[in-house]
Amino acid sequence: MKLDVRDLVQRFTTPAAAGRPATTATVLDGLNLATGDITALVLVGPSGGGKSTLLRILAGLDLPAAGSVAFDDEPLPHDEAGLRRYRRTVGTVFQAYNLFPHLTAMDNLLLPLVNVHGLSPAAAADRVREPLDRFRLTEHAHKRPAELSGGQKQRIAILRALVIQPRRLFLDEPTSALDPEMRSEVLEMIGELRAAGTQFVLVTHEMAFARRVADEVAFIADGRVLAHDRSLPFFTAQPHPRVRAFLAGALAS
């Protein structure tokens, strides 16, 4: 995938309440980012810097206030109906609460296949059998989310995004809500996908992992890209002092 983001602006308005006027925060402030033709892009940076806001726009969940986004020279639609069609071609995984709690893991996987992509229940079940097995989740398929560990839930959520055979995945801090021992199983799964050539954009605070899977890394702060490079020079020859300090702090913690 080749991503081209130009002059992207996003603002959030908090409506006026008792004794307080409406306030507008600029979260993306004319962000520009052009990548090569790569498999994995990783977005890093401080919390509140705009990474997740950017990812939501890339995933077609939010419309930007201004600016444009194109994947492989194909611009993202500007209307909700177009965006919904676009969302059906990509997969998105959030930090937590991806799965629907009233459905089993299996039914969570089947829901988009049957209700969005029009597969018959039997064909959908066929489609998920092999991936469930490959990621050692078959024995958990009949369980409700409450019976699954945090790591299992995230792996099912990634699988749900994957079985629709998306053009690419968007992963928004998929391990941030997990205990350390569960992070590795989720990161391992993402690593396997990377090895299999699945394209994705990942927002993460896991710097060692970012360095391992990313083709390119962008550092986002204050609604702009402060640094952007191929993975190796980004981590080993970072010229920007603020980014260097961030990386040193993240790797130390």
Add this chain to the structure above:
Amino acid sequence: MPRWLAHLIVVALFAAGIALAFWRVGYAWNWAGVWDYRQKFVQGWLTTVGLSLAALVASIAIGGGAAFMLRSRRPLVEAAARTYVELIRGTPLLVQLLIGFYVVASAVGLENRYVVGVAVLALFSGAYMAEIIRGGLDAIPKAQLDSARAIGLTPDQTLRLVVLPQAVRIVLPAVAGQLVSLIKDSSLLSVIAISEFTLAAQEVNSFTYSTLESYLPLAAGYLALTLPLAAVSRWLERRFRYEAA
């Protein structure tokens, strides 16, 4: 101890207490006089069942509609629903029935008191239902709606496949409680001369002067409706049970 045995013991103790109270008062029973009017009780009870069923279905529809209006982003729609809910919940059903029947229904030329009764009862219960259902809809985390959008569900599908199945489970106990109230509140329809169960008991009482013999069957008749409703509600709750993730 099995649960059924525990229930049996509690009910037996309670019944014994009531029986003891009657024995101490030395009440002179006259069931024979009331028995002659059994047909009246049956008719009244059936009318109450019919009125309650109709009002029950209508109140869920009204409550559901008003719940979505309460959540509307359009100020006028939200204000209309809010006004309806607070006006109905803040005034006695008795007043609503009298105004509904003698003023509103007369003004629009609606003469069927049964239709008016069901309508007022459904509007009354619907206001409570609206707040219950709104609470259930609000309880679905925003993250779930994001996930639904992310997999490409339409707003309709999100409502049908994600929101409603979860909201039903959340509101079920409160809705069942409201329906029990509705059945008992239907006794007030006697004030607009609908010959339902309570009016039947009042009439039998005035014929026989056997007050308790007239009103005890009333209690039993309402329990015969509300206890199965509570049982169905518990069964549905078990069916929809799952832990929140």
